[in-house]
Amino acid sequence: MSMTARRLLRGACALTMAAWAGFVCATPSPMPPVFDAALLPPVTAGMEGNPYRHHPDRAVIVQVGRSVYNQSCAVCHGADANRLGPAPALRIVGRFCQRIADVSLRSRCQGDADHYFYKSVMEGKVKLGVTHMPAWREALTPEALWAVRTFLEAPAPADARP
Ligand code: HEC
Numbered sequence: 001m002s003m004t005a006r007r008l009l010r011g012a013c014a015l016t017m018a019a020w021a022g023f024v025c026a027t028p029s030p031m032p033p034v035f036d037a038a039l040l041p042p043v044t045a046g047m048e049g050n051p052y053r054h055h056p057d058r059a060v061i062v063q064v065g066r067s068v069y070n071q072s073c074a075v076c077h078g079a080d081a082n083r084l085g086p087a088p089a090l091r092i093v094g095r096f097c098q099r100i101a102d103v104s105l106r107s108r109c110q111g112d113a114d115h116y117f118y119k120s121v122m123e124g125k126v127k128l129g130v131t132h133m134p135a136w137r138e139a140l141t142p143e144a145l146w147a148v149r150t151f152l153e154a155p156a157p158a159d160a161r162p
Pocket of ligand 1: 069072073074075076077086087088089090093116117120121125132133134136140148
């Protein structure tokens with residue numbers, strides 16, 4: 001574990017002790033998830049928007065995203081994003097954009113939400129010196145991150161854990 005990772009974990013635990021009675025202290029700091037990276041089409045752009053949203057291999061990407069999500073995010077945000085975790089629900093990030101009829105406005109709205117998602121995850125959430133969420137940039141590739149976002153945008157899986 002790197003020094004930075006240790007510091008981030010300590011931050012997360014400090015918050016947790018106060019707010020969630022030790023829940024996250026037992027969780028590991030950001031570790032690269034185990035998945036077959038070859039299953040994800042390479043991404044050239046960084047945070048310009050989810051490149052997999054309309055991808056022909058979306059079904060596979062959603063499966064990989066689900067696996068990455070459950071390894072890296074579920075402990076705080078809930079298994080299969082079921083809203084039962086102590087951290088905010090993630091399926092709603094940018095969901096309202098889908099209701100915008102104007103195509104170009106909708107696409108700008110989704111772009112903003114994607115940018116917010118990318119930045120939140122890669123840089124983590126630190127407020128007033130307290131780490132609410134550690135940064136994931138050392139552990140996640142942009143491909144893995146966008147696969148998670150694609151999973152979160154898909155309907156909840158039928159066999160999702162309650
Ligand atoms: C250690 C617990 C923890 C883990 C693990 C974690 N998060 Fe978070 N996350 C949080 C907390 C707490 C917040 C709320 C931070 C705040 O108050 O702004 C948050 C916020 C977010 C937000 C912003 C949500 C919003 O509505 O503003 C996104 C996006 C996010 N997390 C994605 C992820 C993803 C993707 C993963 C897995 C790669 C992940 N998180 C792993 C604790 C965690």
